[in-house]
Amino acid sequence: MTGTVSARGRMKRLTDSAMGLVLLGSALVSVTIVLLIGLFTLKEALPAFRDIGLVRLLTGTEWRPGQDLYGLFAMIAGSVLVTLGAIVLGLPLALGCAVFLAEVAPAWVRAVVKPSIELLAGIPSVVFGLFGMVVLVPMVRGIDVPGNAGFGLLSASMVLAVMILPTIASVAEVALRSVPEEYRQGSLALGATRWETLRRVTVPAARSGMLAAVVLGLGRALGETIAMIMVIGNAVMMPEAATSNPLTIFLSRARTLTGNIAVEINYATGLHAAALFATGVVLFVLIMIVNASARALLASGMRRG
Amino acid sequence: MLLAVGAALLLPMSARSSEITVVGSTTVQPLAELLAEAYQAVNPGVIITVSGGGSSVGVTSAGNGLCDVGMASREIKESERQEFPSMAIHVIARDGIAIVTNPGVGVTNLSKSQVRDIFTGDITNWSEVGGPDQDIVVVSREEGSGTRAAFEEMVMEGVFLITGAAVLQPSNGAVVTTVASTPYSIAYISFGYMNESVAAVSVNGIAPTAANASAGRYPIVRPLCMLTPGTPQGDVKAWLDFIMSPDGQAIVSDEGYLPVQ
Secondary structure, eight states: OOSSOOHHHHHHHHHHHHHHHHHHHHHHHHHHHHHHHHHHHHHHHHHHHHHHHHHHHHHOOOOOOETTOOOOOOHHHHHHHHHHHHHHHHHHHHHHHHHHHIIOOOHHHHHHHHHHHHHHHHHHHHHHHHIIIIIIIHHHSSSTTTOOOOOOOHHHHHHHHHHHHHHHHHHHHHHHHHHOOOOHHHHTTTTHHHHHIIIIIIHHHTTHHHHHHHHHHHHHHHOOOOOHHHHHHHOOOOOSSSSSGGGGGGOOOOHHHHHHEEEEEETHHHHHHEEEEEEEHHHHHHHHHHHHHHHHHHHHHHHHH | HHHHHHHHHHHHSSOEEEEEEEEOOOOHHHHHHHHHHHHHHHHEEEEEEEEEEEEHHHHHHHTTSSSSSEEEESSOOHHHHHHHHHHOEEEEEEEEEEEOOOOOSHHHHHHHHHHHHHTTSOOOOOGTTTOSOBBOOOEEEEEOOHHHHHHHHHTTTTTTTTTTTSSSESSHHHHHHHHHHHTTTTEEGGGGGGGGSSSSEEETOOOOOHHHTTTOOOOOOEEEEEEESOOOOHHHHHHHHHSSSHHHHHHHHHOOOOOOO
């Protein structure tokens, strides 16, 4: 701004500050909404924290609202295990997709593959759940282990693995693409092969972005509800291995934190409802931890990049 | 009487519309919606809105006067009767709860105590009740469901707990789909949801049919109730009277429930 203030200049400045205020307003509204939802959930959950106690709520393995038993540990274990399973199954696929799209695929292949992966993100979760229920559950049931009914952590992890694929693949791809071209050219010029360049230069340079992609996928997995309800069996039990093979723990039925709320909230009153809100608070905190680590990873990546 | 006469005098003069709010059991909800539609077709001035929430919500809403009519798909508990002494209970229909298995099981009869032991997890193999040597997959409804509450009360005698290993599905429909597609599974469902994709089991030798339930032979039958904050009056009374009339009860039996008149 110069010293002379013409009418046009003043007008422009006014518009500028007005726009600034409007944008600030929208930002504040979003923050307020998050705060209000958080506070509301906490307020509704308060009787549960008071009457049941945080420790019993978090470590109790029995959830029987009819008997006034409210322990979330089995559900926390369910959510964590199913997310772990989804990451183990989905991560190699998703990162493979990202590397292929960013580094290997010719333009025309990319033009086909990328929209298909994005389309995957647009499929409603209930459709994934339906697919899991009629295709995956009967398939998993074929595994001959006592007590295996098909419904359980493995089916749920498989469904989730496909659901988090687009999230991880697209964020990781952006991270890989934002590695400066000079890095690759420098590496190639030094005589490294394409594979060596990818492994030693490009992927390490994009590491924090790729980690953030994984953490975002984790958050997505923790929050998934309806598809989980349809395939996981919803039994409130500590997942356990049915045979000496520890992997059979994934054939165990379980319930996720999200599923607990969705399945029971219709009927809940009093302390039961408060305990479901407390489930929401636990989920909120878990997802906050996951998102905060994603932010921290992204930030550290930016500082270095 | 005066009120009825007054209403009859007022109605033709002003095309007055009145609203009845109905809240509660998701088992009664579809039936209530049909009964509301049929009533509104002949009484266009009355608007009946039906929403779910579950039996417990139906009882507390009606008891506290938050709605005109509450719905419950189980017996009203003694504690609830004491809490809301002026609440009036109208049994509009009865509903049997059938024990069903996957068609591959081949067990056609169970005693009530065998059913109980299967659902507590004490009996875990079909061979213990005359079936194939296969593990039993127990399918149940979620905590708070009226169907589950009625089953717990009548079969589990209010004290035995349904095994934590049971596959839980949040609706009668989802239970039927799960049992139809899961070998060696067993579940309990409302009579209205029985179809040929699942095999019905006789309990104590009595087949789960409407005839057996009406005659009082079939042991697992629950009432479907409409609850009013006090003695029903005006439009609410007229609607409840319609439900108990032959026309209303015909809708009840068309939907697979047992009429009470």
